[in-house]
Amino acid sequence: MEEIKSKILLIYTGGTIGMEVNSNDGSLMPLSLENLVKHIPELSRLECALSTYSFVNPVDSSEADFEFWNDIARVIEENYDLFDGFVILHGTDTMAYTASALSIMLENLTKPVVITGSQLPMGMLRTDGRENLISSIEIASLKDDKGSFILQEVAIYFEYSLYRGNRCHKFSTEHFDAIISPNYPPLAEAGVNINWNYGALQRKVDYEKLAIHYEWDDSISIIKFFPGLKTSQLEYALNQPEVKVFILETFGSGNIPMRNDLVDLIKGKVDEGKCFINVSQCRKGNVDQKTYASGLKLSKIGVLSAEDMTFEAVVVKVMHLLGKELSVEGFAREFQIDYSGELSM
Known part of the structure; x- marks a missing residue:
């Protein structure tokens, strides 16, 4: 019997990963999600069924606020029963804030939510976005021997490492390994294989219905x-x-x-x-x-x-x-x- 492929929703919110260089003046301009995916033909070889969703007006991550976090959470809520996992493309400047927000908003989460981005735009030759995106989608689609998703929490994937999202911090503006997790070990590391740190993962014992909390006060x-x-x-x-x-x-x-x-x-x-x-x-x-x-x-x-x-x-x-x-x-x-x-x- 043919194995059913994981259904992954790729959500594009904005950020450097979705930019390309304007050939006329060298400035950075946004790519459409359709053109961004075209930059990575390898996506078609992944063992998952990939669908896409793009914010109508992509957001520079420095503009992130709780309304932006609520918008992302609504996309997940509306598609939660339709997809097995979610990969979010996001700017790096406030990536750790968004990961922390989603981790506390998505109560009883049992599916993978992987946030990633890049230091160089996808349209540049040396971009780190290609590997970050491919590995994020692969990680979001992986299951264990019992058919459960290995990742059941909000995480950030960056430069060969998967971290718990609410433990992350951006520490560099120029290095590819710009995201660190100072006080918690990586959930997984990507090399020839995806090497999971199973003891660091959150695994659900009692499965309850996803509950999303949209309440905020910035006082x-x-x-x-x-x-x-x-x-x-x-x-x-x-x-x-x-x-x-x-x-x-x-x-x-x-x-x-x-x-x-x-x-x-x-x-x-x-x-x-x-x-x-x-x-x-x-x-x-x-x-x-x-x-x-x-x-x-x-x-x-x-x-x-x-x-x-x-x-x-x-x-x-x-x-x-x-x-x-x-x-x-x-x-x-x-x-x-x-x-x-x-x-x-």
């Missing part, structure tokens, strides 16, 4: 600590009545200067009902509010630790939880729950 503000930060500067940054959550980018394992005036300012806002998240400026490692005096003091006044979550995952998770209109206590409780593998427990 947040980012405050980055730096040597010499003045009390007046922090006071000015905190004087935003519309902000519900302040994300503090701190030093090392979550430290700030041990000055009472700074701590008192934060405590005063906590007492007013504002929430604070402590996320490290270091990409690798985690926030530790239990060892050093500075972290202990922040924990004591009610600042929440981001632990080993990426900055991108923190931003997305905070906006999602605010959209649920939780109490301050409810927000604090939910923030410390691992929703989709973004947090080591």
